[in-house]
Amino acid sequence: MSTEINKNISSKVLPSGEDLGGAKQEYNITVYTENQIGLLNRIAIIFTRRKINIDSLNTSPSEIESIHRFNIVINETEDVVRKLARQIEKQVEVLKVYYHTNADIIWQEMALYKVPADIIAEKASVERLLRENGARAVVIRKDYIVFETTGHREETDNLINVLQPFGLIEFVRSARIAIIKDSDGFNRKLREFEKREPGEDVIENEYLNQRDKVFTM
Amino acid sequence: MEVAQQDVLTAPEKQTVTELSGSVALLEALLVEGVDTIFGYPGGAIMPIYDALYDYKEKLNHILVRHEQGGIHAGQGYARSSGKVGVVFATSGPGATNLVTGLADAQIDSTPLVCITGQVFAHLLGTDAFQETDVINITTPVTKWNYQVTDANEIPEAIAKAFYIARTGRPGPVLIDITKNAQIQKFDFKGYTPCNHIRSYRPKPIVRAQFIEQAAQVINEAKKPFILWGQGVLLGSAEQEFKTFVEKSGIPAAWTILGAGAIPTDHPQNVGMLGMHGNYGPNVLTNECDVLIAIGMRFDDRVTGRLDKYAKQAKVIHLDIDPAEIDKNVQTHVAVWGDCKETLPMLTELVEAKQHTEWLAKFDEFTRQEEEAVINAELNPQTGEMTMGEVVEQLNHLTNGDAVIVTDVGQHQMVGCRYAKFNNTRSNITSGGLGTMGFALPAAIGAKFGAQDKTVVAIIGDGGFQMTLQELGTIMQSGVDVKILILNNRFLGMVRQWQELFNERRYSFVDIQSPDFVQVAKGYGIAGKCIKERDELQSSLKEMLDHKGSFLLEVFVTKENNVFPMVPQGCSVSEIRLK
Ligand SMILES: Cc1ncc(C[n+]2csc(CCOP(=O)(O)OP(=O)(O)O)c2C)c(N)n1
Numbered sequence: 001m002s003t004e005i006n007k008n009i010s011s012k013v014l015p016s017g018e019d020l021g022g023a024k025q026e027y028n029i030t031v032y033t034e035n036q037i038g039l040l041n042r043i044a045i046i047f048t049r050r051k052i053n054i055d056s057l058n059t060s061p062s063e064i065e066s067i068h069r070f071n072i073v074i075n076e077t078e079d080v081v082r083k084l085a086r087q088i089e090k091q092v093e094v095l096k097v098y099y100h101t102n103a104d105i106i107w108q109e110m111a112l113y114k115v116p117a118d119i120i121a122e123k124a125s126v127e128r129l130l131r132e133n134g135a136r137a138v139v140i141r142k143d144y145i146v147f148e149t150t151g152h153r154e155e156t157d158n159l160i161n162v163l164q165p166f167g168l169i170e171f172v173r174s175a176r177i178a179i180i181k182d183s184d185g186f187n188r189k190l191r192e193f194e195k196r197e198p199g200e201d202v203i204e205n206e207y208l209n210q211r212d213k214v215f216t217m
Numbered sequence: 218m219e220v221a222q223q224d225v226l227t228a229p230e231k232q233t234v235t236e237l238s239g240s241v242a243l244l245e246a247l248l249v250e251g252v253d254t255i256f257g258y259p260g261g262a263i264m265p266i267y268d269a270l271y272d273y274k275e276k277l278n279h280i281l282v283r284h285e286q287g288g289i290h291a292g293q294g295y296a297r298s299s300g301k302v303g304v305v306f307a308t309s310g311p312g313a314t315n316l317v318t319g320l321a322d323a324q325i326d327s328t329p330l331v332c333i334t335g336q337v338f339a340h341l342l343g344t345d346a347f348q349e350t351d352v353i354n355i356t357t358p359v360t361k362w363n364y365q366v367t368d369a370n371e372i373p374e375a376i377a378k379a380f381y382i383a384r385t386g387r388p389g390p391v392l393i394d395i396t397k398n399a400q401i402q403k404f405d406f407k408g409y410t411p412c413n414h415i416r417s418y419r420p421k422p423i424v425r426a427q428f429i430e431q432a433a434q435v436i437n438e439a440k441k442p443f444i445l446w447g448q449g450v451l452l453g454s455a456e457q458e459f460k461t462f463v464e465k466s467g468i469p470a471a472w473t474i475l476g477a478g479a480i481p482t483d484h485p486q487n488v489g490m491l492g493m494h495g496n497y498g499p500n501v502l503t504n505e506c507d508v509l510i511a512i513g514m515r516f517d518d519r520v521t522g523r524l525d526k527y528a529k530q531a532k533v534i535h536l537d538i539d540p541a542e543i544d545k546n547v548q549t550h551v552a553v554w555g556d557c558k559e560t561l562p563m564l565t566e567l568v569e570a571k572q573h574t575e576w577l578a579k580f581d582e583f584t585r586q587e588e589e590a591v592i593n594a595e596l597n598p599q600t601g602e603m604t605m606g607e608v609v610e611q612l613n614h615l616t617n618g619d620a621v622i623v624t625d626v627g628q629h630q631m632v633g634c635r636y637a638k639f640n641n642t643r644s645n646i647t648s649g650g651l652g653t654m655g656f657a658l659p660a661a662i663g664a665k666f667g668a669q670d671k672t673v674v675a676i677i678g679d680g681g682f683q684m685t686l687q688e689l690g691t692i693m694q695s696g697v698d699v700k701i702l703i704l705n706n707r708f709l710g711m712v713r714q715w716q717e718l719f720n721e722r723r724y725s726f727v728d729i730q731s732p733d734f735v736q737v738a739k740g741y742g743i744a745g746k747c748i749k750e751r752d753e754l755q756s757s758l759k760e761m762l763d764h765k766g767s768f769l770l771e772v773f774v775t776k777e778n779n780v781f782p783m784v785p786q787g788c789s790v791s792e793i794r795l796k
Contacts, residue, residue, distance in 0.1 A: 034417050038353055038363070045358050086541035092362045092382055092418045197416040205367045207339035207398065 026055070027081045028100045028107065028178050031070035032062065032190075034093040035202050043070065043094075046087050052076060056109075058175035064190050066199020067095065073176050100180060107178040111156035112138070113147045114170040115163050120145055123166060133159045144169060237406040239369030239399045240269035243333065246376040246409045247277060252304050254278045254295060254666045256288040260308025262348060263335025265400035267306075280666065280695050283687040285312050287659035289319025290685070293328045294663030297646045298621055298671070300454065302383050303663065305332045310348030313355075313394070318653060320359040320390050325650030326475060327452060329388035331379045339367040339396040352394045361389030369402035377412035386420030387539040388452055422540050422554035429560060432534045432551045433567030435508055439532075441576050442468045443499075443506035445491060445520075448475035448649075449513015449537060455558040456480070456642045459512065462565040467572040469580055471499035473514050475649040478639035482618065488580040492520040493784045494631040497591075497793060498583030500784060503528050504791040505579075512536045513557050516546040517650065526789030536560055590795040591781045596636070602775040603751055605632040605704045611758050612674065612702070613638045620672040621646060621664050625657035625681035628710040631780045633676045643668070655684030661699045662691055672700065672762060679705040679731045689741040692767050700761050701743075701769040703734055706776050714779045719786070738769040745769035 033039055040059060047054050056073040074081070081099050089097040117140070120126055130137065130147070134155070139146040147163075149156050156173060180186075237245070243266060247255070255277055259267040270279055282288040285307045292303030307313050313334040323330050336342070337349040353365050362382045366375050372395070379391040436442055444466075450459045456479050463470050463480060469488045472479070480487055489496030491503075503509065509531040514520070521527045524546060532550040535543055536557050543552040553560050595606030609632055612620070618638030624630040624647040639645050646664050648656040661675035682703055692699060709727040716724050735745040744764055748757050754772070761768040784793045 037365075038357065041354060042357055049358065083541070083545060086543075086545075090539065090541045092415065095417045199416070203368065203371055205339050205342060207367060207396075208342065209340075211340045211344075 029072040030098045032095040036093045056176040064194045105178040110150045110174040240266045255304045256291040257306030262309035283690045285315030287688040290659035291663030294660030295667040298664035299667030302329045308335045310350045313352040322651040323390035329383040330390040332392045336394045336396045363392040365394045369399045369404040381412040424555035429563045439508035441506045442508040444470035444510045446476045446512045447473040447514025450479040453558040458561040474634045477645035481640045482638045497587040498580040500790040500793040510534045522784045522790045609636040623661040623675045625677040626652045626654045627678040629704040654681040659688045674700040680709045693741040703771040734771045747771040749773040
């Protein structure tokens with residue numbers, strides 16, 4: 001696996017040729033980008049234009065200030081995913097794109113569950129719940145408790161099923177984040193890259209709050 | 218650096234020589250980028266830029282168009298004929314949305330453009346202010362890059378990036394949306410430096426010698442190799458490199474409509490046009506060659522027909538600057554990523570000098586059949602009415618194949634591309650990928666500004682002409698010399714052809730009426746003539762070409778003529794029909 005941050009897609013990164021039977025499966029697309037307004041839209045429309053649903057999308061700053069990392073999960077054939085990856089990599093502000101099957105990555109999703117404190121305390125053994133589901137209590141208040149679990153979809157789904165009868169008040173799940181098993185020295189390469197070519201600051205619109213003070217025509 | 222006149226909208230403040238308004242900085246940037254012509258249309262949100270332009274009249278030739286769509290097509294015509302970046306100005310809201318068709322056209326045909334749109338004041342963004350439109354989001358799918366400027370300090374860098382991105386790698390349209398406050402705002406202008414590097418952007422992939430070696434080996438072992446070339450050859454200014462490759466390898470070569478002219482029509486190895494209305498031989502033999510060498514072309518569906526029956530027997534070698542094109546439509550055997558100006562000489566070096574005489578003769582045999590079945594009747598009709606083909610053929614005689622031919626979209630476009638002679642590169646300008654009716658008239662205006670020493674002839678259908686005929690006003694006012702040849706078949710011909718062939722002649726809304734085009738031209742002070750008889754054809758074409766200034770010639774042609782050969786929808790290229 002090449003981890004070079006450049007836009008010359010090596011055939012290793014985006015394998016061409018072998019056909020995986022054309023069967024659809026989950027693919028994880030990892031995109032390193034500049035931190036730029038509008039880029040999320042530019043990337044998203046590559047999927048919408050082809051009428052492909054994005055199952056999960058996580059975007060956040062990477063460990064390097066000016067570089068963002070997207071994790072995008074879709075259910076598609078490898079052929080489609082490879083073409084999508086090339087279209088994404090073609091965008092001016094995209095540094096690098098990789099794609100992987102679930103077997104090639106270690107992935108996690110985080111879930112939060114808010115449940116009424118009294119029933120839980122009364123009817124379920126909180127301790128057992130936590131232990132059996134690998135959960136953690138994040139907040140314990142008189143009126144409600146918030147639990148957290150992290151794991152694969154089945155794992156976080158499990159606790160919903162358990163808590164539902166006890167009056168689950170609110171549930172939220174994060175997008176998927178993933179670490180690539182075969183990646184080698186990503187962090188080091190990114191840092192070297194940033195040192196060689198520092199990123200630029202994002203310029204936001206600073207005038208939005210001055211509306212009342214300005215008269216224009 | 219000169220300072221613009223006091224801007225009325227800003228409070229008077231002390232100016233230093235380096236204090237410029239955003240608008241003046243923009244115009245200074247354009248001058249450094251070598252811009253000489255701008256096509257545009259003013260409005261409230263771009264008024265500061267137009268105000269600054271008033272003082273730059275001598276240096277920047279601004280052509281006032283009649284509609285922003287006309288402006289952007291003119292920019293495209295300019296870019297295509299000159300090889301430079303076309304520049305277009307439009308105001309916010311409706312001005313900007315009128316650019317969308319041209320942006321989509323330029324994006325799919327890889328035309329380098331920098332469009333500058335005015336935008337409402339930054340503090341009004343998102344408030345549904347008068348003439349505010351979300352131009353960035355509307356144009357994202359149809360631009361190579363776009364950016365919104367809300368502060369004058371951003372202007373120099375944004376413009377520098379815009380030009381760099383528009384013209385490098387696979388070229389394309391770029392849009393910069395500048396809020397009105399940023400146009401007015403004075404800032405400390407530190408000079409303009411063109412951009413030549415963006416860290417996340419690699420215009421060209423690195424050329425890998427091993428793939429060139431592999432390609433050369435496959436070519437050297439081939440018995441029936443076949444070259445398909447597209448606009449990439451022109452965009453890379455690699456015409457000479459391409460010719461050398463073709464001549465040394467001795468391989469027959471066919472073109473996509475955007476590739477026309479890279480080598481002359483009469484070149485002995487030029488075997489014709491590919492695709493739906495292309496020539497018989499190159500289409501059929503695509504399914505017989507053993508190696509297909511695609512250069513700077515993108516296997517558009519109008520070229521390939523059914524993909525599952527396309528060149529399955531051949532090993533495909535694809536040379537392209539855009540890695541995303543490789544394997545997009547046709548699976549390649551050897552992919553040669555890179556600028557063909559660099560890769561072609563490397564390949565030529567390794568390719569054995571050969572003459573594929575027998576293989577070339579096969580193309581001749583198909584040409585003979587096509588002549589018999591289609592071409593002779595089209596070019597030398599025995600009927601009373603004129604055909605589109607004979608008009609183009611007469612034009613060839615008079616221009617010697619040296620004119621820039623701009624076509625609109627429809628039957629006349631296919632006939633124009635099939636029968637016009639192209640001796641020179643950048644001489645065929647047409648809307649290939651988007652197929653935009655209304656393209657030709659404004660594009661021809663731009664093409665003339667981009668190639669002022671050339672004769673520019675716009676070949677347009679009666680339908681398409683009516684889509685943007687308001688640009689006759691632009692011709693009138695700018696005095697540009699464009700020859701307008703309307704081939705009037707009193708139908709939306711291409712749609713009618715499909716209805717005839719595939720919808721049992723149910724001619725649903727294709728019977729189009731036209732005004733007296735010569736009278737219309739006259740209203741704009743443009744000379745014109747309308748002819749219906751063959752014996753007037755040659756002299757009238759000559760009159761048009763000899764006329765000083767623009768001239769409109771309307772030729773009545775057969776109503777229900779069809780363009781053949783044709784690869785019907787859903788068929789393979791070898792199923793091309795001669796009638
Ligand atoms: C803007 C636009 N609208 C519709 C079409 C669909 N279309 C393609 S060819 C054609 C007919 C063109 O008729 P005309 O301009 O008279 O040219 P002809 O085919 O008769 O030469 C139409 C309607 C198009 N290509 N572009």
